[in-house]
Amino acid sequence: MCRLTEIYRAQLRFSSSNNWCLKGDALxxxxxxxxxxxxxxxxxFDLETKKLSVGSKREMSREELxxxxxxxxxxxxxxxxxxxxPEMLIKLASYFNVRVSTPERDMGEDEKSKLVGEMKFSNEHERDAAAAAxxxxxxxxxxxxxxDRVVAERGIPEKANEVKHLVLNNTSLSDALLLIDVEREIQTPEVKSKEEARITLEKKNRQLRELLISNAELRKAVERLENxxxxxxxxxxxxxxxxxERLAREKEIRKRDAEIRRLREERVKKVEKKTVKKRLDVEEIVEEYRKRRKHL
Structure with missing residues (x-):
């Protein structure tokens, strides 16, 4: 079975789970x-964006997925x-010990359509999932x-997926390659036949694990702080x-209140002016009436 080192949430371990799907000798x-x-x-999708499976189901449980x-x-x-x-993605990522890739902001309809191109889907849920991937x-x-270029140059193209898996989960490329090299040394038959060399390599491997754990912790801490x-x-x-917005509203309110005061003052002045004129008119009428009484 293929052995793959995973790093997630500051944990590093070698694993050989039988329920991982293998394609030939490669994960x-x-x-x-x-x-x-x-x-x-x-x-x-695989890591070349070849579509492997697309589907949807109403009220699908996490276990089914x-x-x-x-x-x-x-x-x-x-x-x-x-x-x-969403919470479901967080729990799913925790189960598989992997990261969740999210867009900077919610993806729009045009962006999704451009990403999936001519792919056919039964509904928008399948399309949205494909666009996200x-x-x-x-x-x-x-x-x-x-x-791909680096592993080909090193003569280990069969390890490409293992290295990609590590890098996608916050391990630097140099650390991932170092880990693969150590793993290959431990698994070499000539080394395994020599007990002393095997013990030495296992000791180095433990030291490497500790260094990578520390490295992963720092990367996670940086990522957490950035978030x-x-x-x-x-x-x-x-x-x-x-x-x-509050200052703008207050400014608008002050402007409105000032306009109301101005209109009120103008109206008061007009009313006062009309009142004075009417009073003068009344006084003139009264005076005219008195004059006429005297002549009678």
Missing amino acids: RCLIVGVDPGTTVGYAV VDLISREGKPSLLACDVNPA IRAYRVYENKLRQI ENAELRERLRRLERGVF
Whole structure:
């Protein structure tokens, strides 16, 4: 069985799980797009974006989805079309010990349509899942192609998927290659036949694990801090926007109140002017009346 080292949430271990799908001697790693909801859509691609499986089901359980995905291979990356990732994706990523790739902002209809091209789907849930997976692949496409070149140059093309799986889950390319080299040394028959050499290599392997664990912890810490920083910046933008809107409203209210006062004062002046004129008119009429009485 193929042995693959996984790093996730600051943990590193060698694994040889029998339920991982193997293609020849190589592990088939996957990018899986998921569209959670009442109807769950999923789209499974290999690391070359070859479509392996697409489907959807109403009220699909997480266990059913795990089983469907596991039949195709081992997920290296999960993806969705919204940010933040839904709870179902977070739990699924925790089960498979992989990361979730999310867009910077929720994907729009035009973007999804362009990504899936001429692919046919039964419903929008399947399309959204496929678009999410393809977007995630595009994010890492250059790095995955670089890995293909590097493993070919080293004469270990059969290890490409293992290296890609590690890199997609926050291991640096140099650390992933080093880990593969150590694993190959331990598995070499000539080395295994020499007990002392085997013990030495296992000791080196333990030391390497500790170093990579520390490395993974630091990477996770940096990623967590970056996420927190992004959340704080977004919160600050919302606060600033709220303050600006409140100040704008207050300014508008002051402007409106000033206009109301101005109109009220103008009206009062007009009323006062009319009142004075009417009083003068009345006085003139009274005076004229008195004069006429005197002449009678």
